[in-house]
Amino acid sequence: MNTLYSGPFSRVLLVKPSGSSGLAFALNPIPLGLESIAGNIQDLVDDLLIYDQFMEKEPLQNILSWFKPDLVGFSMSATEHNTAGKLMQLIKKFDPRIPILAGGYHPTGAPDLVLKDLNCDAVCRGEGEILFRDFIQGHDWASIDGLSYKVPYNGGEILHNNDRVVIKDLDTLPFPARHLRKRRGYRYQNVLLLNREYDLMEFGRGCYGKCTFCCEP
Secondary structure (H helix, E strand, O other): OOOOOEEEOOEEEEEEEEOOOOHHEEEEOOHHHHHHHHHHHOOOEEEEEEEEOOOOOOOOHHHHOOOOOOOEEEEEOOHHHHHHHHHHHHHHHHOOOOEEEEEEEHHHOOHHHHHHHHOOOEEEEOEEEHHHHHHHOOHHHHHOOOOOEEEEOOOOEEEEEEOOOOOOOHHHHOOOOHHHHHHEEEEEEOOOOOOOEEOOOOOOOOOOOOOOOOOOO
């Protein structure tokens, strides 16, 4: 078994796989979660890139060759499970030592499934801004609340750390790193309204229900 790179990490690639359904035909789904994480970690790394497969024209293999990440993070819903799995295979084929950390609706609701079924090393359950900072700085995985992960050299045993306390005041977080879109030439448009560009803002977060089935219409 290859030993994974350990932090602190310096070149971080954040990936949004394609596979969204429903209204995605009209509204390209902006990866606001990844942009929020990027805004909160950009002071810790040397380089940072968001790869939105829904918008991207360059194959991921090319990105890996010139960007050379030492950590890759995924944000995914259930409809993106299979496409994310293919991208993770590409990453591990390029360099099996790169840790892959997955977050979003799907990994939060089904961390065991994601860790068992995909080439994923760890899962962020719930909010990712603070957890990702801990991960990037090289904190011991066992000490990071909200993290689920495979135990190396132990038959793939999966451990789930304690839940992370939710962020009570979103104003304590930096603004999302929207400027990273320009680096890849992404323009998010509504094709039903004369190709107007649009954006997303977040005023609140979370729900009391914790339903395992609620991620997309």
